[in-house]
Amino acid sequence: MHAALEIKNVTHKFGEFKALDKVSININPGDFTVLLGLNGAGKTTLYSLITRLYNNNTGSIKIHNFNVRENSSNALKNIGVVFQQPTLDLDLSVEENLHYHSALHGISTVDASSRISEEIGRIDLNDKLKSKVRSLSGGQRRRVEIARSLLHRPKLLLLDEPTVGLDIGSRQMILKHVKALCKKGDLAVLWATHLIDEIDKGEKVVIIHDGKIIESGDVSKVIKKTKQKNIREAFNKLVGIKT
Amino acid sequence: MKLIIYFRCFKGIVLREALRFVHQKERFFSALVRPLVWLGIFAAGFRSVLGVAIIPPYETYIPYEVYIAPGLIAMIQLFNGMQSSLSMVYDREMGSMKTMLVSPIPRWFLLCSKLFAGVFVSILQVYAFLIIASLWGIIPPISGYITILPALVVSGLMLGALGMFLSSAIKQLENFAGVMNFVIFPMFFASSALYPLWKIEETSEWLYYVCFYNPFTYAVESIRFSLYSQINLEYGIGIIVFTIIFLFLSIIGYDPGRGNLQKKGGK
Known part of the structure; x- marks a missing residue:
């Protein structure tokens, strides 16, 4: 079976600034990995x-x-993305936004309608389908973005700091929802965050610092390797944060 | 990739632009008010100052309002093209541009679809303007309402592509406002929109050449001739060449490897 995501030796510069330095990551189908x-x-x-x-x-x-x-x-067909910045069109309704995304993936209107009702039901926002995005709360908008990212049935879901700026309740709801999606099928998830409390034991973590991957693997193994009590302490030690 | 996939994508992008246009009613009215102010106030004031000799495509002496109508139509498209690219800078800053760019459909097709969507909206505005302009006695031959359409499509594409290229080259929204001043006004004034080229040549030769090589002049003149169901090959070919150049530059500008997105590092 192929890896859901295989990054090998990627270096990237903006002018003289090296933003990424020899980055390699491997994520298998069904993995929930925290970056x-x-x-x-x-x-x-x-x-x-x-x-x-x-x-x-x-x-x-x-x-x-x-x-x-x-x-x-073919690569992009298999990716669903939730960007760090909100990317919904505020002046359009939830439904119009979702139809627009479906069109960008070449999904027919009929097919899109059934997928939209399925995904919107899964995030429990049926009653907001006709509402303008502008009228939604931050947490609801994020949930819509997650639903949108799944409309074309991707095999890899990328989320870039999806819970930043949300209240605790919304954060937990979104995290729980994505983890449940991951458990159900072969969907692999790469969840980027700087919020350590979003990581559970038993999950995989990739720690990035100054453009380099400084540690990766099961959370428990990373804790053990760094001889710390928990992932927060392990992270602090790895990136040199003194507490 | 199947043709139907491209068609659905195209339809989706045009529909989104149309919906945004419908939701933003003030955009429609401001797009109409601008040329009408020029027509109702500027043209009325200048009709006694400026005399327009008989020049093609006109077969008789015409009032000044009739002369500037094609220029005002091109102005609608110029503003629409710039507004559309302004929204691209906004979308890029806000992130929603990324949604489009990560589609599996080739980027050149997405950008062209976005351009066509903008042109579609500008054509709606032009026809609304033509209806109101008929109250000022600006009534071209009936066939002109149909023959103007291809010219509107090409000039809309050219001005939209220019705006798209500018949007790829500009880092922030604030900078774009400045560029608007450096692009819209010089383009509009240094063209044949308000005065015929021969009149400019009488005044200043160098200004005549500036106006003659200004892409906007090609848009204005293509619209002018097509409104009277005529074709001017020089302007027709010129506008197509400019469209291809601007389209090429904007596709390069949004290319992930070579373009300006890469240079800007993250915006």
Whole structure:
């Protein structure tokens, strides 16, 4: 079976600044992996490369064995993305936004309608379908974005700090929902965050710092390897935060 | 990738633009008020100052309002093209542009669809303007209402592509406002929109050449001739060449490897 995401030796520079340095990550189908790093560590740059907003000039990025540079269409078909910044059109309704996304993936209107009602039901926002996005709360908008990212049935879901700016209740609801999606099928998830409390034991973590992957693997193994009590302490030790 | 997939994508992008247009009614009215102010106030004031000789495509002496109508139509498209690209800078800053760019459909097709969507909206505005302009006595031959359409499509594409290229080259929304001043006004004034080229040549030769090579002049003149069901090959070919150049530059500008997105690092 191919890896859901296979990144090998990717380095990326903006002028002289090295945003990513020899990054390699492997995520299997069904994995929930947390990409943990401080702000400015290189998480968003990495997401931009995976989604081909930028080209990777070194190394390779494959999604289910499709190289993002050489076979971008097939690679992108398999990715669902929730960006750090909200990307819904505030002046359109939830339904119009979701139909627009479906069209961008070439899904027919009939097919899109049934998928929309399925996904919107899963996030429990049926009654908001006709509402303007502007009238939704931050948490509801995020849930809609997650529903949208799943409309084209991707095999890899990328979320870039999806819970930033949300209250605790909304954060927990979103985290729970995505973890449940992951458990149900073969959907692999890469969840970028700097919020350590979003990581559970038994999950996989990739720690990025100054553009380099400084540790990766099962949370329990990372804790053990760093000889710390929990992932917070392990992270602090790895990135040199003194408490 | 199947053709139907492209068609659905195209339809979705045009529909979104149309919906945004419907939801933003003030955009429609401001797009109409601008040329009507020019027509109702500027043209009325200048009709006694400026005399327009008989020049093609006109077969007789015409009032000044009739002369500037094609220029005002092109103005609608110029503003629409710039507004559309302004929204692209906004979308990029706000993030919603990314949604489009991560679609599996080739980027050149997405950008062209977005351009066509903008042109579609500008054509709606132009026809609304033509209806109101008929109250000022600006009534072209009936066939002109149909023959103007291809010229509107090409000029809309050219001005939209220019705006799209600018949007790819500009980092922030604030900078874009400045560029609007440096693009819209010089383009509009240094063209044949308000005065015929021969009149400009009489005044200043260098200004005549500036106006003559201004892409906006090609849009204005293509619209002018097509409104009277005529074709001017020089302007027709010129506008197509400019469209291809601007389209090429904007596709390069949004190319993930070579374009301006990469250089800007994250915006």
